[in-house]
Amino acid sequence: MKIDEAKTESVILEIPKAQPVMRDVEIIDTDAPGDDVFVLNMGPQHPSTHGVFRMRVTFSGELIEDMQPIFGYLHRGIEKLAETRTYTQFIPMTDRLSYLTSMANNHAYVVAVEKLAGIEVPERAEYIRVIMNELMRISSHLMAVGFFLNDLGCSVFTPLLYMYREREKLLDLFEMVCGARLTYNYMRIGGVSQDLPEEFLGYAKQFVKEMPSYIEEYEQLLAENEILLARTKGVGVLTPEMAVNSSASGPVLRASGIKWDLRKADPYSLYDRFDFDVPVGEIGDNYDRYRVRIEEMRQSLRILEQAIPQLPEGEVRTKVPQFLRPPKGEAYGRIETPQGELGFYLVSDGGIAPYRLHIRPPTLINVTALSEMVVGSLLADAIATFGSIDVCLGEIDR
């Protein structure tokens, strides 16, 4: 479609004058007689809500009595858009779910499609997927920990910027492989889009070798920091029962002491071949969630140390038709992304596009447990707890 420039100008002039519109807003009467609670709307535009997220907090004095998470401001109807695109064309859209874990989102979706259509993946491609996923996990946890510390205001900006530096090295690696720094679109149905460049493995090895010393540096910077300990120990406790009942997943669940990792519990790809531990926390407070993420980075490096030398030669992609028509049926594919269990539920009617697609975003489920964690604490602690969940609004609202 060609846009006529003269036409566009005339359209701008024809915009009618703004009329006052009565919007459907829930009016909260905070000055109701006999009511000594105070209601505060945090967000949707607030620097510490990580996007357009709104917390409606009811205070009794200084303590939080009730907290309601309100979201949906970033809704783009991605699930509906999938119904008008072919199976391959939806892969770039999954990048836009949680943009700090794009590679893992790609993987979860292609796992679901491969399950639906019964497509085999070459071994080299599976190894590349594992390597990419673990690099993505390190990158995402760096950002999660960095922004969590930023929310605490403990060393203001310093740890975040140190972590940005390490993430930049990972982004360089991703850029080398797939040409983009944020929206990778690297996985394809039946493999990955292209083979790794020659020099990639050397750089990846160098990164795996250097990264532990940087993690040590973070430990020295933060592990004994009195401000960090005072702000995180015993704050925002999520009990194991509550974590299971709210079907939380990922580091949030593991910090509560529950050893549940899909890489071990339901091994997909090649994760049953690697030797690694699942770090768990003790009581499920903010400090445990922070510790679990730091430990998971170490475990990811362990997986990378094993996976990079084992990488076999061969094809990286099975031939799949451009307009794939999976048989009638349904499939649910799930993987352990850095934030938790990401699942794609696909229904096929035998056509070139999915009949229905449903996304199970990990952070949406995790954030439902937030009100349990913050009731009874101070507002500043509520922000820290929210940061410790590692949310991404692109995924919650989708």
Place this chain on the structure above:
Amino acid sequence: MSIKFERYGKGLAKGMVITLKHVLRPRITTQYPEERLNISRRFRGSDFVWDKDRCTGCATCAKSCLQGNITVVTSAGKENNYVVEEFEIDVGRCISCGLCVEACPYTALHFGLSYEKGTYRRGDLILGRDKLELTPASQPSGYDRPEFEVRLPKQTMLLDRAGRKRQK
């Protein structure tokens, strides 16, 4: 009178040592417009290069585009072939996914390497034949094109510039 670090401040002091070490480290940032790094050889951006001699007008790229940005208009040629009358890409709506470049069966459509493509009008973002055609001056990217990839300069890596080796 000595300061007691036992209960408070020991961890903070340890952290300050790290911060002090960082003060002495070499700078790793770059001053962008003056100082430019080499981008990825497989760069994906809002610049395309179209080889009109190789293009047969099959419109596979247009079918693979998930936004419907590519317009291909053809007419019947003399030797039972298509003549490409019009070839346009609306990069204003492009999400640079690269599916069109991968789909091209005759390797006629490539990504370009330039990246400062801002315009004042949306209409200028629709790239016609004049802006897309492959000329000796145009630089195709190596995305899904290994033959171009080997010719391009090596990407600048932060691992080279800020690795542990260099600091010692």
